[in-house]
Amino acid sequence: MKKFYASLLSLFLMLGILMGCAEEDNANPETESDSAVSITISQDNGAEVIAEEEIVIEEGAILMDVLEENFEVEKSDQGFITSIEGIAQDDENGKYWMYDVNGEEATVGANDYELNPDDKVVFDLHGME
Template identity: 40%
Template sequence: MNKWYSIFTAMVLAIGVLAGCGAQQEEEETSTTEEEQAEELTVDVQISEGDEMIAEDEFKVEEGTTLMEVMESNYEVEQTEGFINSIEGIPTNEEEKMAWMYTINGEEVMVGANEYELEDGDEVLFNYQSWE
């Protein structure tokens, strides 16, 4: 009887250990899936003053990242209420009516950089130009 009790106890322990390993493997697979869901996007940012290119960079960012987050992390930027008014030390000039305008994939954007969530493949162009 003791022999059968020992065998039964060993089997229960073995099943418990295997079940624990299976749960750990499932948890690791779940973590990998969550990481894959936080998709990485590629965006291109160009900054120009007239015809002169100041910067041309490619960034990898997580889904949900705003344009403002990218700009503040990588360039010297000043902003007011989500609208960029100075990049790399070049400020808006109201007397000459010059300001930083930007396009995404060739289209003018009518929201502040803090509101625009980047999408994979976006091509952003900031250009210092006349607003007239």
């Protein structure tokens, strides 16, 4: 009889160990490595908001790629943005597409900017100051 109880106890211990090891990871692997950024398209220093999107990105995402995937964008042969959402820059009046990230003016082109989680990007069509 002692052998029976010892076997039963061993069985329960083994089941407990296996259940502890088999804990299911409910986390979605995509959401663990993904994060969101906010992109706003405006003109005249934010006087008119054209579009505003919260976009989920993957680590290492480049701003120009994300912009082109989510908005209608036209570029010059040199890679400068000439139109977003059908609104073109105005060379004659000196209005061009500029962007800032988290309130700071960009120091690199959109082709070179690697997005960070929670970045707030604003593309604005306005005159050179």
